[in-house]
Amino acid sequence: xxxxxxxxxxxxxxxxxRKAGALQESRALFYLPRQKLTPSLTKFLSELEVNEAVxxxxxxxxERLAGFRLGGSTAQVVTSGLEQWSFFNPGLQNADGxxxxxxxxxxxxxxxxxxxxxxxxxxxxxxxxxxxELEAIADKLTLQKAKRVCLxxxxxxxxxxxxxxxxxxxxxxxxxVHAPVQSDDADEVPRWRLNTLQASLSGTFxxxxxxxxxxxxxxxxxxxIHFLGENGWSEDRPTHLALCGTMADRLWSEHLKKPFVSLGxxxxxxxxxxxxxxxxxxxxxxxxxxxxxxxxxxxxxGQVLESVADFSEDPADGGFEPGPVCFGRGQKLxxxxxxxxxxxxxxxxxxxxAESGVQRRDDLLRALERxxxxxxxxxxxxxxxxxxxxxxxxxxxxxxxxxxWVGPMAxxxxxxxxxxxxxxxxxxxxxxxDLLS
Amino acid sequence: xxxxxxxxxxLCFHQEEGALIDGQMGLLHAASRCPxxxxxxALAVQTMRAYFRLEPGDLLLVKDPSAGGPGRDGMTLLQxxxxxxxxxxxxxxxxxxxxxWGQRLPPVPLRSHGEMNxxxxxxxxxxxxxxxxxIERQDEFAERWRRGLKHWAITVKSIKAHLDELKQDLKAxxxxxxxxxxxxxxxxxxxxxxRLRLISQDSRLHIEANGCSQGxxxxxxxxxxxxxxxxxxxxxxxxxxxxxxxxxEFMPFRCPQQVLxxxxxxxxxxxxxxxxxxxxRQLVMRAMQDLxxxxxxxxxxxxxxSVHLHFSGGRGWRMNLPSNKALGPLDEGIPHLLPQVSGTxxxxxxxxxxxxxxxxxxxERTFQAAPVGEGKRHRGLVVVxxxxxxxxVRWAGGDFARPPKPRPQQRAAVAxxxxxxxxxxxxxxxxxxxxxxxxxxxxxxGAHGFTL
Numbered sequence: 001x002x003x004x005x006x007x008x009x010x011x012x013x014x015x016x017x018r019k020a021g022a023l024q025e026s027r028a029l030f031y032l033p034r035q036k037l038t039p040s041l042t043k044f045l046s047e048l049e050v051n052e053a054v055x056x057x058x059x060x061x062x063e064r065l066a067g068f069r070l071g072g073s074t075a076q077v078v079t080s081g082l083e084q085w086s087f088f089n090p091g092l093q094n095a096d097g098x099x100x101x102x103x104x105x106x107x108x109x110x111x112x113x114x115x116x117x118x119x120x121x122x123x124x125x126x127x128x129x130x131x132x133e134l135e136a137i138a139d140k141l142t143l144q145k146a147k148r149v150c151l152x153x154x155x156x157x158x159x160x161x162x163x164x165x166x167x168x169x170x171x172x173x174x175x176x177v178h179a180p181v182q183s184d185d186a187d188e189v190p191r192w193r194l195n196t197l198q199a200s201l202s203g204t205f206x207x208x209x210x211x212x213x214x215x216x217x218x219x220x221x222x223x224x225i226h227f228l229g230e231n232g233w234s235e236d237r238p239t240h241l242a243l244c245g246t247m248a249d250r251l252w253s254e255h256l257k258k259p260f261v262s263l264g265x266x267x268x269x270x271x272x273x274x275x276x277x278x279x280x281x282x283x284x285x286x287x288x289x290x291x292x293x294x295x296x297x298x299x300x301x302g303q304v305l306e307s308v309a310d311f312s313e314d315p316a317d318g319g320f321e322p323g324p325v326c327f328g329r330g331q332k333l334x335x336x337x338x339x340x341x342x343x344x345x346x347x348x349x350x351x352x353x354a355e356s357g358v359q360r361r362d363d364l365l366r367a368l369e370r371x372x373x374x375x376x377x378x379x380x381x382x383x384x385x386x387x388x389x390x391x392x393x394x395x396x397x398x399x400x401x402x403x404x405w406v407g408p409m410a411x412x413x414x415x416x417x418x419x420x421x422x423x424x425x426x427x428x429x430x431x432x433x434d435l436l437s
Numbered sequence: 438x439x440x441x442x443x444x445x446x447x448l449c450f451h452q453e454e455g456a457l458i459d460g461q462m463g464l465l466h467a468a469s470r471c472p473x474x475x476x477x478x479a480l481a482v483q484t485m486r487a488y489f490r491l492e493p494g495d496l497l498l499v500k501d502p503s504a505g506g507p508g509r510d511g512m513t514l515l516q517x518x519x520x521x522x523x524x525x526x527x528x529x530x531x532x533x534x535x536x537x538w539g540q541r542l543p544p545v546p547l548r549s550h551g552e553m554n555x556x557x558x559x560x561x562x563x564x565x566x567x568x569x570x571x572i573e574r575q576d577e578f579a580e581r582w583r584r585g586l587k588h589w590a591i592t593v594k595s596i597k598a599h600l601d602e603l604k605q606d607l608k609a610x611x612x613x614x615x616x617x618x619x620x621x622x623x624x625x626x627x628x629x630x631x632r633l634r635l636i637s638q639d640s641r642l643h644i645e646a647n648g649c650s651q652g653x654x655x656x657x658x659x660x661x662x663x664x665x666x667x668x669x670x671x672x673x674x675x676x677x678x679x680x681x682x683x684x685x686e687f688m689p690f691r692c693p694q695q696v697l698x699x700x701x702x703x704x705x706x707x708x709x710x711x712x713x714x715x716x717x718r719q720l721v722m723r724a725m726q727d728l729x730x731x732x733x734x735x736x737x738x739x740x741x742x743s744v745h746l747h748f749s750g751g752r753g754w755r756m757n758l759p760s761n762k763a764l765g766p767l768d769e770g771i772p773h774l775l776p777q778v779s780g781t782x783x784x785x786x787x788x789x790x791x792x793x794x795x796x797x798x799x800x801e802r803t804f805q806a807a808p809v810g811e812g813k814r815h816r817g818l819v820v821v822x823x824x825x826x827x828x829x830v831r832w833a834g835g836d837f838a839r840p841p842k843p844r845p846q847q848r849a850a851v852a853x854x855x856x857x858x859x860x861x862x863x864x865x866x867x868x869x870x871x872x873x874x875x876x877x878x879x880x881x882x883g884a885h886g887f888t889l
Contacts, residue, residue: 081821082785084800121789154796155786187784298444389444396448396581396588 001436002053004045004223005428006212007248010064011320012265013037014408016424017048018432025425029265029348029408033321033329041215053220056431058228058423060245061208062201066283074107074199075146077137077166079154080114107200111146113137115166123158129165138173148176148199152192157182176202181239183288190288194240197284201241226435228427230289233434246280246291251426252406253292256419259398261297261390263407264423265336266320268297268390270397298393299386301336301409306368308335309375309382325361328354333364338383342412387413442599445585453578457518458482460525463684464664465596477661478529481505481513484544485527493517494579495549496572498557500542503658507531510538510745510755514547516575518582524593528578532571534564535745535753548572562751604684610674611687612640619727621720622648625713633666633720635728642670646692646717657713663690665714669721742853744880746792747829754792756783756820756880783820793825797877818882821858823875830855830870830878854881 005016011032018025026048030040076083115134118127141149149170156163160182167177178199180191212225228247229238238244252262253273262269275293299308300317307315316332323329326340340361344353365377376382390413394403410417446457446466456467458479484504485497499506499513506513512532519526537560547554553572558565585591618636625631629648636643644666657665667688746754785796798821832855856863858877864870872878 081796081798081800084798085783118795121786155789188786189784298447389441392441392588393444393448396584399584 002050003428003432004053004055005424005431006055006057007423007427008059008061009266010061014422014424015041015044016422016428017050018428027422027424031352033323038211038215042217046217051219053223054431054435055223055225056228056427057212057225058247058427060248062204062241063245063283065204073145073147074150075111075113075141076107076150076152077113077115078152079118080116083112083114107196111144117153117162119155119159121155123155129162131169134166134169138170148178148202150196150199151177151179194242194287197242198240202237205237205241226431242282242284242287243289245282246289248423249292249294251423251430255426256404259400259403261394261403261405263405263409263413265408266302268300269294270297270394272398295397297390299335299389301334303335305333305335305337325364326357327352328357333361335386337361338379339409339412441589442591442595445589445591449578449581449585455528455530458527458529460486465526477505477507478513479664480658480660481515481529482527485515489546491517491546494551496547496575497544498547499544501544504544510535514571514575516579518579524596530575532568533755534561535755536562536564536751538745538753607684607687608640611642614729617728619724621723623716623720625716631716631720633724635724637728642688644688644690659692662692662717665717666690666721669718673722673725742832742882744832744855748792748826752792754788794822795825797821797823820880821877823877824872826874828872830872831868832864832866
C-alpha cells in the first residue's frame with residue numbers, strides 16, 4: 001500500500017508518493033496554468049507503477065477564486081428586511097498593507113430572498129415561518145436555476161426551529177441546503193459569510209474532486225480520496241471549505257513545533273505555533289478560525305520587483321497568471337524572476353524556465369537600473385537585499401533569528417536551510433499515520 | 438529608493454489604527470483611513486508635552502477638544518513611544534465611549550508608572566472593558582514599534598532622513614500644480630459659510646480659510662483645521678500620510694482669528710470635530726480639482742455620518758455609516774464595506790442584544806445623480822430600526838459642499854440623512870430628538886458627487 005500526498009495551491013501543485021513506513025519518496029511539481037492537473041498527475045503516477053494507494057489531498061486551490069464573484073447558483077434566504085444587505089460582501093482587503101483593495105462579492109444579490117419570520121433576542125418566535133412563502137421562493141429559485149440555498153435567520157442560534165423547518169423544505173424540493181454551523185459567536189456576519197463561502201465554493205470543490213479522481217490511472221480508480229479539513233480527514237466535502245487554505249501551515253506547525261518561515265512558490269509566511277490567532281484574514285474577509293499565529297512576509301514572490309525594491313507600502317501584485325517573465329509568459333518582472341536560475345537547477349521545475357524569458361528578465365533588470373537611481377541590476381545583490389528584509393521581518397515577528405526556513409524556495413534564499421520536506425510529503429506522512437493505521 | 442522605515446510603518450500599522458506624531462506636532466505616519474481627528478491628535482501631543490511628564494508606557498486620555506480631544510463621546514489615547522531631545526515620537530488612537538456623551542473631562546493620565554487610574558476606567562462605565570482592550574492594543578503597538586526599531590536598526594538620523602525625503606517629494610508634487618488660484622465655499626448645517634482659497638505659486642500652495650459664523654454653532658481649533666486642510670491636499674496627491682512641520686513653508690495656512698474655525702461653540706458638547714474636517718476636506722478637493730484640471734479625480738467626498746441612540750439607564754449605541762467614497766468602487770454593483778472605516782459595525786444580533794431596538798431593514802440606498810444612461814449610480818446604505826423603548830436620538834455628518842458654479846457634468850455630494858419612516862419626517866442633524874417607543878427610524882448614508 002502506498003500513500004499519495006497531493007497539495008494543490010492556486011497556481012502550483014505538488015505530489016509525493018511514498019510507501020507506508022518507507023523513507024524514500026517520489027515527488028513532482030506542476031505549474032497549473034501550463035500543466036493541467038489531470039494529465040500531468042496521471043502521467044507521473046503511471047510512470048511510478050503504483051498499484052494500490054490511498055490519496056490524501058490538502059488544498060489552497062479555492063483561493064484562486066478570490067478574484068472572482070462567487071456563487072452564480074447560490075441563493076440566500078434571509079430574515080425579511082435583510083435581503084438587500086450585502087453581509088456576504090467580503091469588504092475591503094486591508095490585511096497586508098495600507099491601501100484597502102475591493103474584492104468581489106461572494107454571491108449575487110439578485111438571488112437573495114427575504115421570508116417574514118422573526119425571532120426575538122432570547123429566541124422566542126415573534127413571527128412564525130410560513131411554508132407558503134418558502135414555496136414561492138422555491139419556484140423562483142427553480143426558474144433561476146439556483147442549486148444551493150443558504151439559510152440565514154436572525155437569532156437562529158437561540159432557536160433553530162425556523163432554520164430546521166426551512167432546511168427540510170428546501171431539501172425536499174431538491175436543493176442543496178447550507179445552514180450556518182452553530183457557534184457562540186455573537187456576530188452573525190462571519191457566521192453567515194462562512195456559510196455563504198461554503199455554498200459558493202462547493203461547486204468548485206466538486207470539480208476539483210472529480211479532477212483528482214480522473215487523474216488516477218486505471219489501476220487506482222477505486223482508491224479512496226481523503227481531503228484534509230479543519231475537522232480532520234473526509235472523503236466528502238470538508239465542513240469549512242474556506243478554512244482548508246490554512247491546513248498547510250497547520251501541517252508544518254505540527255511537524256516542526258516551533259516558529260518557522262514557509263517559503264512556498266507563491267506565498268511566503270512566518271508562522272509561530274506557540275501562539276494562536278482567532279481570526280484568519282482570508283482573501284474573502286476575516287473569518288473566525290483558531291490557527292497558529294501567522295503573518296505574510298513583507299515581500300512575496302508574486303510581487304512586482306520594482307515596487308518591492310522601492311519599499312512601496314502597497315507593492316503591486318503581479319501574480320502567477322500569466323506568470324513570471326522567466327517562464328516566458330508574463331511582462332512584469334516579479335520577485336520570483338530573480339530565482340529563475342535556481343528553479344532551472346531543480347529537475348521538476350527545469351521545464352518551466354524559458355531561455356528567452358531569462359534573457360528578457362536580464363534586459364528588464366538593466367532597464368530598471370538605468371531608469372531608477374540607486375537600483376542595481378545585480379541578482380545576487382537584489383536577492384541579498386530581499387533576504388535581509390525577510391530576516392528582519394522574521395526576527396521582528398518571532399523575536400528570534402535562528403528559526404528554520406522551509407518550502408521549495410528556502411534553499412534558494414538561505415543556503416543553511418536543511419529542511420527538505422515538502423507540504424505534500426508531510427501530508428503523505430500524516431495520511432500514512434492516520435489512515436493506514 | 439525609500440528607506441526601510443516604510444517596512445516598519447507597514448508592519449506596525451498592520452490591522453492597526455492611529456497615528457505617529459512627533460514632538461513638534463508633525464504627523465510622522467498614519468494608518469490608512471485615518472479619521473479626520475488626526476489634526477486634533479497633534480494638539481493632544483502639545484498638551485501632553487506642556488502639562489504632563491509621562492514616561493514611555495504611560496498613557497494620557499484626552500477628551501476636551503480645546504486640549505486635543507475629539508469631544509462628544511470620543512477620546513484620544515496618547516502615549517510617548519520614543520525618545521527625548523532631538524526627536525520625540527507619540528502614538529495616538531481614537532476611542533469611542535457612547536456612555537460618556539457630553540461629559541466634560543480634562544486631560545488625565547490613564548496609566549502612570551504602570552498603574553492604571555481605576556477611577557477613570559470605572560467612570561467610563563459600560564465602555565470600560567473596551568477601553569482596556571484599546572489599552573492592550575496600544576501596548577502591543579508600542580512593543581511592535583520598539584522591536585522594529587531594534588531589528589531595523591532605525592536611528593533618529595534615519596527618521597530625520599525619511600522626513601527630508603518626504604519634503605523633497607512634496608516639493609516636487611507641488612511643482613506639478615499649475616500656478617493660479619481657486620476658491621470654493623461650503624455651508625454647514627447651521628448655514629455658516631466657510632470659504633477656502635488655494636493659491637499655487639512658486640512651488641508653494643497657500644491655503645486661506647475664511648467665513649462667517651453667525652451662530653457659532655461649530656468650531657475646531659486652528660491647528661486641527663490646518664492639519665485637516667493639509668491632510669486633504671496630501672490625500673489629493675495620493676501621498677503617504679506623513680507630515681513634518683518644516684513642510685509648513687510649502688503649504689502656508691492663513692485664517693483670520695475669530696472666524697468659524699477658531700470661535701468657541703456656544704454649546705460645550707457640540708463641537709464640530711466630526712463635521713468640520715469633512716467639510717474642509719471637500720473644499721480642498723473641490724479647489725484642487727479646479728486648480729489642477731490635469732488630474733481627474735472622482736468627485737467630492739461626502740462626510741461619514743454617525744447616529745447616536747440613548748436609552749434610559751445609560752444604554753447607548755453609536756452607528757457610523759461611511760460615505761459612498763468609503764464604500765468603494767461601484768462597478769461591482771455592491772458597496773464594499775470597510776469595517777475599519779469609522780468603526781462601521783453592523784452586527785445586527787449584537788445591536789438587538791445591547792439596546793432595545795429591532796432591526797427592520799438593512800439594504801442599499803441608490804442614487805441616480807445623473808440622467809439615466811449618462812452617469813453612474815451611487816450606492817449607500819439604509820438601516821431601519823424600530824425603537825422598543827423611548828429614546829433620545831442625535832445624528833451628525835450632514836454637511837456637504839456644493840460647487841459654487843457647478844459645471845453641467847459636476848454633481849454635488851448627497852448628504853446622509855435620518856428620518857422617521859412612518860411620517861417621512863427628516864430629523865434635524867445636530868439636535869437631540871425625543872422619540873417614542875414604536876417609532877421606526879430610517880438611517881441613510883451619504884454619497885459623494887462626481888465628474889463624468
